[in-house]
Amino acid sequence: MVVSIFRGEWxxxxxxxxxxxxxxxxxxxxxxxxxxxxxxxxxQPMGAKAWMEAFAGDMESDPSAAIFGVCTVAxxxxxxxxxxxxxGWTHGNGWLTVAIGEREFxxxxxxxxxxxxxLHYGFAELNLHRVSLTVFEYNExxxxxxxxxxxxxxxRAREHLNRDRRRWDMLYMGLLKDEWDxxx
Amino acid sequence: xxxxNQLFEGELIRLAPPDPExxxxxxxxxxxxxxxxxxxxxxxxxxxxxxxxxxxxxxIEKDNDKQFYFAIRAMADDRLIGFAKLDGISWTHGSxxxxxxIGSTADRGKGYGxxALQMILRYAFGExxxxRIGAWTFEYNExxxxxxxKxxxxxxxxxxxxxxxxxxxxxxIWLGLLRSEWESK
Amino acid sequence: MGVSSWQGDLxxxxxxxxxxxxxxxxxxxxxxEYWRLRDSAPARPITAAQxxxxxxxxxxxxxxxxxxxIRTLVEDRLIGTALLDGIGWPHGFGWLGIGIGEREFxxxxxxxxAVQVILRYAFTExxxxxxxxxxxxxxxxxIRAYEKCGFVLEGRVRGLAHIDGERIDEVFMGILREEWEQxxxxxx
Numbered sequence: 001m002v003v004s005i006f007r008g009e010w011x012x013x014x015x016x017x018x019x020x021x022x023x024x025x026x027x028x029x030x031x032x033x034x035x036x037x038x039x040x041x042x043x044q045p046m047g048a049k050a051w052m053e054a055f056a057g058d059m060e061s062d063p064s065a066a067i068f069g070v071c072t073v074a075x076x077x078x079x080x081x082x083x084x085x086x087x088g089w090t091h092g093n094g095w096l097t098v099a100i101g102e103r104e105f106x107x108x109x110x111x112x113x114x115x116x117x118x119l120h121y122g123f124a125e126l127n128l129h130r131v132s133l134t135v136f137e138y139n140e141x142x143x144x145x146x147x148x149x150x151x152x153x154x155x156r157a158r159e160h161l162n163r164d165r166r167r168w169d170m171l172y173m174g175l176l177k178d179e180w181d182x183x184x
Numbered sequence: 185x186x187x188x189n190q191l192f193e194g195e196l197i198r199l200a201p202p203d204p205e206x207x208x209x210x211x212x213x214x215x216x217x218x219x220x221x222x223x224x225x226x227x228x229x230x231x232x233x234x235x236x237x238x239x240x241x242x243x244i245e246k247d248n249d250k251q252f253y254f255a256i257r258a259m260a261d262d263r264l265i266g267f268a269k270l271d272g273i274s275w276t277h278g279s280x281x282x283x284x285x286i287g288s289t290a291d292r293g294k295g296y297g298x299x300a301l302q303m304i305l306r307y308a309f310g311e312x313x314x315x316r317i318g319a320w321t322f323e324y325n326e327x328x329x330x331x332x333x334k335x336x337x338x339x340x341x342x343x344x345x346x347x348x349x350x351x352x353x354x355x356x357i358w359l360g361l362l363r364s365e366w367e368s369k
Numbered sequence: 370m371g372v373s374s375w376q377g378d379l380x381x382x383x384x385x386x387x388x389x390x391x392x393x394x395x396x397x398x399x400x401x402e403y404w405r406l407r408d409s410a411p412a413r414p415i416t417a418a419q420x421x422x423x424x425x426x427x428x429x430x431x432x433x434x435x436x437x438x439i440r441t442l443v444e445d446r447l448i449g450t451a452l453l454d455g456i457g458w459p460h461g462f463g464w465l466g467i468g469i470g471e472r473e474f475x476x477x478x479x480x481x482x483a484v485q486v487i488l489r490y491a492f493t494e495x496x497x498x499x500x501x502x503x504x505x506x507x508x509x510x511x512i513r514a515y516e517k518c519g520f521v522l523e524g525r526v527r528g529l530a531h532i533d534g535e536r537i538d539e540v541f542m543g544i545l546r547e548e549w550e551q552x553x554x555x556x557x
Contacts (some may be wrong), residue, residue: 087458089456158449228459277529343499344523345499346501357543361506
């Protein structure tokens with residue numbers, strides 16, 4: 001539940017920081033299941049320096065991206081990040097990205113609330129008209145969470161992924177501002 | 185007003201140079217307060233890490249002849265209270281823009297802002313010899329509007345529906361204070 | 370989607386880039402009246418190289434911002450420049466700036482036409498909510514042109530300009546997309 005624009009009941013949005021987030025991503029990317037849920041890139045452990053450079057590069061190439069760290073309210077523990085990027089400003093659209101790296105916080109509503117906060121940010125501060133995302137067919141937990149937030153499956157890139165010797169679709173989902181407003 | 189009257193040392197507060205090493209954490213905390221951020225910025229509000237706050241200061245320091253940035257510190261315990269800056273300076277026309285804020289709600293309404301404003305205006309008119317100071321704010325910042333108007337600022341421009349936040353539109357408001365008006369108060 | 374949106378009735382707006390363009394812009398800077406009407410920075414004559422450097426400060430422009438040449442439809446002559454910048458994206462506002470450097474084209478509708486082209490870009494391509502501008506209070510010709518395009522007076526910043534010992538106000542104007550649409554609809 002959104003308490004204020006950066007704060008929910010369980011998590012709050014904090015400043016993303018290439019250094020801190022780079023180090024955490026290095027740790028999380030050791031977990032191949034995390035990598036495969038998050039990324040199309042071949043899952044491989046990557047060091048902190050490489051992650052920091054990747055984040056810094058992202059910030060430079062997409063300066064209007066709004067990426068935040070996700071911290072628990074209870075212990076102020078950094079568990080992942082969430083954000084909106086690839087903004088098409090004239091059209092009012094953006095892409096959602098979210099990753100909860102700490103396994104013990106999966107499936108407990110923390111990621112869900114982070115998504116709720118970033119959607120609130122996108123619709124009430126950036127005044128977007130719609131938010132898009134891609135998600136892998138095998139990430140059932142995330143798909144369910146997005147549907148609960150009102151996202152609609154708009155398309156499927158069939159057999160886009162090849163992992164563990166089988167093919168998987170990548171889903172395209174979208175949420176319009178009107179739909180989000182109606183749910184509040 | 186004579187040269188003996190201190191420009192930077194007041195009763196409740198002093199105007200101090202920015203000190204990122206000391207203050208970055210405090211400022212970073214303020215940027216996590218959306219109400220604070222929405223008072224001072226038209227850009228999408230973003231919390232900043234201490235490292236980013238420090239980086240911003242580097243840019244400020246490079247700009248030393250184009251802007252005057254002061255930390256507002258409490259005289260009692262030298263605590264960081266807020267900031268006041270003059271930028272957008274046009275030397276040939278004698279004008280600048282003022283932005284100031286008290287970081288924590290607990291510190292507002294205690295006279296810190298009022299004293300800081302008088303000191304920064306005296307600096308602008310008596311040290312920089314500017315002709316006029318402008319300030320830009322938002323229709324939803326009623327407190328800020330009252331604060332400036334009590335000091336003599338007059339509303340000069342209403343930009344209709346300029347700001348879009350929280351699902352509705354607000355006017356953007358420019359206020360101005362001429363040196364002659366300030367001197368006659 | 371059909372007609373080129375960069376074309377008006379008297380002018381078309383396009384990229385400014387060539388050495389010839391830069392030389393013309395530099396020539397305009399010799400006209401201090403033109404400069405002072407257009408720019409609050411101290412008037413000074415500049416070289417073509419400086420003119421090019423100035424408009425190439427493109428690195429700082431916001432997404433969607435444009436700085437364009439205004440050329441006549443009839444002779445393809447560079448007569449001025451148009452700017453839409455300072456865009457606040459979540460809010461949908463932008464700032465317009467127009468200057469006609471060739472004096473013989475003052476007061477003949479060329480500036481007004483250029484404004485219309487920029488407004489169309491602002492409202493139908495960038496989907497902005499409003500466009501703002503500021504202009505010297507003594508620039509009656511420009512204020513009239515802006516009013517003809519539908520800009521509404523929103524205030525005066527007192528004594529913002531100090532020119533030849535005189536204090537001159539800066540007038541602020543704005544137009545909302547819905548106002549612009551109504552004007553176009555009424556004209557049809």
